[in-house]
Amino acid sequence: MDLSRYDLDRLAVATVASHTALQILRGAKRYGFKTIAVAGRREAAEFYRQFPFIDEVWEADFSNFRKAAEKLVETNAVLIPHGSYVEYVGWRQALEAPVPTLGCRELLSWEADQHKKMELLRLAGIPTPRTYTSPEEVDGPVIVKLFGAKGGRGYFLARDREELAKRIAAVKEPHIIQEYVFGVPAYYHYFASPVYGRVEVFGADIRYESNVDGRTFGWVEPTFVVVGNLPVVLRESLLPTIWRYGAQFAKAVKEAVGCEMAGPYCLESIIKDDMSISVFEFSGRIVAGTNIYMGYGSPYSVLYFERPIDMGERIAHEIREAAKQGKLDKLFT
Amino acid sequence: MDLSRYDLDRLAVATVASHTALQILRGAKRYGFKTIAVAGRREAAEFYRQFPFIDEVWEADFSNFRKAAEKLVETNAVLIPHGSYVEYVGWRQALEAPVPTLGCRELLSWEADQHKKMELLRLAGIPTPRTYTSPEEVDGPVIVKLFGAKGGRGYFLARDREELAKRIAAVKEPHIIQEYVFGVPAYYHYFASPVYGRVEVFGADIRYESNVDGRTFGWVEPTFVVVGNLPVVLRESLLPTIWRYGAQFAKAVKEAVGCEMAGPYCLESIIKDDMSISVFEFSGRIVAGTNIYMGYGSPYSVLYFERPIDMGERIAHEIREAAKQGKLDKLFT
Amino acid sequence: MDLSRYDLDRLAVATVASHTALQILRGAKRYGFKTIAVAGRREAAEFYRQFPFIDEVWEADFSNFRKAAEKLVETNAVLIPHGSYVEYVGWRQALEAPVPTLGCRELLSWEADQHKKMELLRLAGIPTPRTYTSPEEVDGPVIVKLFGAKGGRGYFLARDREELAKRIAAVKEPHIIQEYVFGVPAYYHYFASPVYGRVEVFGADIRYESNVDGRTFGWVEPTFVVVGNLPVVLRESLLPTIWRYGAQFAKAVKEAVGCEMAGPYCLESIIKDDMSISVFEFSGRIVAGTNIYMGYGSPYSVLYFERPIDMGERIAHEIREAAKQGKLDKLFT
Incomplete structure (x- = not known):
């Protein structure tokens, strides 16, 4: 995206008013940027308006995001995309929105297809669960994910081939059948820094899902709707591997996706309980799990910086340094 | 409570030596107040005496709290009430203790009756679980709470009408029968600020309960005794609703309770897994869940203040500002 | 260990590159020490080399640790031991390594024997689970731990005497049979300070174990491999007891182990759900659970110090003060 007509001394940072907007905009304000929250609903707009670190709260029609995008450009603003942005405006609009957007936008089309998603992970040399094309191949528990699944909705488990065969018959939408891997969930947060030429590992979270993380005593079927996130630190002996997977992923994106x-x-x-890792999904942009760092900063951010910073501050830091060094075109597409 | 004879330049902050006393007194000391811990047991007194931010540790007889209250007044002290204070001295003594006490004291009489508690939530327009008056009305799992239940003791679950009928027969004390709602627990922390004229959302916790959160493999009946708290951050899209419920609650207290x-x-x-919230209880004062912020501050405190602060510091900040502005009578009753 | 030939103005702090090395070395660097990570594997060395707060990353052969130990002495370095160090070099080498090592080294031989471990806890007057010598004594669920169990591997549960009798027959190694206590796990972190003449309670964590903390729905047998740690704060009314147990333990080490x-x-x-505590294990040095404080500091560190500090900083603070006061011989053996 063309940043040549932007006034780099008075950049604004914008994001959609949800998901991780609070940390993004607070971080941006701390680094001296003007801040804009773009809200889709009145209630959200009202909520975000109470915070003094948000300079402007806009209300926009997400079904026609081009209009808001053009206004952002007029306002000298760059956009920080997140999961709710992609969900609200849709990945096709996000792919083409005429506003400078942080990160590799083309990843969006890979993420829209669960099979391409897994392919990218495999290209990166990262271990993934097995994928099955039909119930006949299945010899253990599986998880079925619809392509449009959001925040854990549209997932179901089947304990064996028979249960899968029964339930899959009702599924008409595109989906993927994956081996259900036993172990504990862990979500790793990375930051790819063109300014410093490195991939940073920032920390990890566990999702808090309703109702599976509640006290159901097996009385109802488990559901997997993400309602929050918990902080976790991982065994330090796992970190070299986690860091390497993050770096391999960034490399594969460059080679396979081309950005x-x-x-x-x-x-x-x-x-797993043999300490091996199986990666079943990725997110090409900030995840809500990084909200665990808000206010505190992340545990591993102190490995790279003097004081703990959160992901919103990390983004703002990168933008400021890139602007100073004339590298903004490496951040925004 | 009459503060007119207090010397506002050398206020002391006092609390009962338990529950959240450490953060309350540490926060008070950071803001320049003299600090007093009132202990009921020798072991507690000894524990609190080791910390230099606590100026005085008193030992008191909680069965006659009036005496300690009068001494607090002579010492120019205000009292920060918490759950252990109410439990140790009893809500009737707490209601009448002749010492300026933070918050709306009259709420105590509403909290002593589980039915009035739920009524207040409903008056506030906050969704609550259904309440049943007899087993015949019940068509699913329920939770039964005795009125005097403390820290999770005195609760039990019944999976259906039959189990409830059997177990309720043995219950002689006042109690409430509530729908058992499936989903994940989340406890929201608020701060009502007369100084700034706003309700702040501070963060959330999950209770850590023995034995239900342990590894029991269904080998024993679940029990719900709170032994600690875990930090959690919630989906940002839930925050506007959570904030609104907090504000509605404060409004309902003013209208229905009159303070x-x-x-x-x-x-x-x-x-719940449809992302709706069901509020089954409230606490009219600081909860132990805010201990998760001690030392760190809360994630959302940075939305209102420059740096993260914990709830103890937040209270001290409010007292200091109210003292400056002549608004202490809005804080203490 | 003889520190008389050390140049105290340019002490180096060394540890094995794993476990808690990041917080230890970062803390040491903040307090002005030179820092050395000793790695056993190339991948670990490469990972630790990226961090500027680590001055030197060595590669060493852990099967002959004496060589590295001697080189550490030549480099004016003290060693901070941790669980991975003990695991990699073995407790016998650790006991005799000719390098000043933080803490009571002789404890290692007590920790190598599960029965002596429990004996030391009992000597300290700390409640422990019952220990059984044969299945016949057993009247409820038990946990069986092999002596060499590491990070949760080599544990198994048996629900009753019959299951135990069946499974124990296959166990040839030294082991201990313990009562399986129902409740929630909690791990308490202490710091014994010769400089300040006190035991500090620093905080607590919960272990995150694969697969028992995952979503297995009873479809596979539970396993207990520690892969990470979660922060938890405990009821403040438990703290006096937790603190007392920590102090009693330190006293028992002095009396029974002699250091x-x-x-x-x-x-x-x-x-347990009656709020009593049953201690089933101890670690005589830094545990990985303290990684939850990295970057943030611990909740209770602010009870003793002005700002939150993590365990790595706490260690470095103690070394610096001990060096100033000529008390280093009280820290290192």
Whole structure:
């Protein structure tokens, strides 16, 4: 995206008013940027308006995002995309929105297809669960994910081939059948920095899902709707591997998708009881799990910086340094 | 409570030596107040005496709290009430203790009756679980709470009408029968600020309960004794609703109970897998869940203040500002 | 260990590159020490080399640790031991390594024997689970731990005498049969300070174990491999007891083992639903659970210090003060 007509001394940072907007805009304000929240609903707009670190709260029609995007350009603003942005405006609009957008936008089309998603992970040399094309191949528990699944909705488990065969018959939408890996979930947060030429590992979270993480005593079927996130630190002996997977992923994006990773992303995994990792999903941009750092900063951010910073501050830091060094075109597409 | 004879330049902050006393007194000391811990047991007194930010540790007889209260007044001290204070001295003594006490004291009589508690939530327009008056009305799992239940003791579950009928027969004390809502627990922390004229959402916790959160493999009956708290961040798209419920609650207290909310309080909920919230309880003062912020501050405190602060510091900040502005009578009753 | 030939103005702090090395070395660097990570594997060395707060990353052969130890002495370095160090070089080498090592080294031989471990806890007057010598004595669920169990591997549960009798027959190694206590796990972190003449309680964590903390729905047998740690704060009314157990433990080490506790250690417990604590294990040095404080500091560190500090900083602070006061011989053996 063309940044040549932007006034780099008075950049604004914008994002959609949800998901991780609070940390993004607070971080941006701390680094001296003007801040804009773009809200889709009145209630959200009202909520975000109470915070003094947000300079402007806009209300926009997400079914026609081009209009808001053009206004952002007029306002000298860059956009930080996140999961709710992609969900609200849709990945096709996000792919083409005429506003400078952080990170590798082309990843969006890979993420829209669960099979391409897994392919990219495999290209990166990252271990993934087995994928099945039909119930006949299945010899253990599986998880079925619809392509449009959001925040854990549209997933179901089947304990064996028979249960899968029964339930899959009702599924008309595109989906993927994956081996259900036993172990514990762990979501790794990374930051790809074109400014420093490195991939940073920032920390990890566990998702808090309703109702599976509640007290159901097996009385109802488990559901997997993400309602929050918990902080976790991982065994330090796992970190070299986790860091390497993050770096391999960034490299694979460059080679296979053809654009450079810039900014936050996430690998989503199960850690098995032999300490091996199976990555079943990725997010090409900031995940809500990084909200665990808001206010505190992340545990591993102190490995790279003097004081703990959160992901919103990390993004703002990168933008400011890139602007100073004339490298903004490496961050925004 | 009459503060007119207090010397506002050398206020002391006192609390009972348990629950959240460490953060309350540490926060008070950071803001320049003299600090007093009132202990009921020798072992507690000894523990609190080791910390230099506590100026005085008193030992008191909680069965006659009036005496300690009068001494607090002579010492120019205000009292920060918490759950252990109410438990140790009893809500009737707490209601009448002749010492300026933070917040809306009259709420105590509403909290002593589980039915009035739920009524207040409904008056506030906050969704709550259904309440049943007899087993015949019940068509699913329920939770039964005795009125005097403390820290999770005195609760039990019944999976259906039959089990309830059997177990309720043995219950002689006042109790409430509530729908058992499936989802995940989440406890929201608020601060009502007369100084700034706003309700702040501070963060959330999950209770850590023995033995239900342990590894029991269904080998013993679940029990719900709170032994600690875990930090959690919630989906940002839930925050506008959570904030609104907090504000509605403060408004309902003013209208129905007739006094102004001031200081910390908590709404205690289940988040269902349709992302709706069901509030099954409230606390009209600081909850132990805010201990997760001690030393760090809370994630959302940075939305209102420059740096993260914990609830103890938040209280001290409010007292200091109210003292400056001549508004202490809005905080203490 | 003889520190008389050390140049105290340019001490180096060394540790094995794993476990808690990041916080230890970052803390040491903040307090002005030179830092050395000793790696056993190339991948680990490469990972640790990226961090500027680590001055030197060595590669060493852990099967002959004496060589590295001697080189550490030549480099004016003290060693901070941790669980991975003990695991990699073995407790016998650790016991005799000719390099000043933080804490009570002799504890290692007690920790190598599960029965002596429990004996030391009982000597300290700390409640522990019952121990059985044969299945006949057993009247409820038990946990069986092999002596060499590491990070949760080599444990198994048996629900009753019959299951135990069946499974124990296959166990040829030394082991201990313990009562399986119902409740929730909690791990308490302490710091014994010869400089300040006190035991500090620093905080607590919960272990995150694969697969038992995952979503297995009872479809596979539970396993207990520690892959990470979660932060938890405990009811403040438990703290006096937790603190007392920590102090009693340090006293028992002095009396029974004959050396002074110095630096971090941990008591590992179940909290029952009557709020009593049963300690089933201890660690005589820093545990990986303290990684939850990295970058943030611990919640209770602010009870003793002005700002939150993590365990790595706490260690470095103690070394610096001890060096100033000529008390280093109280820290290192």
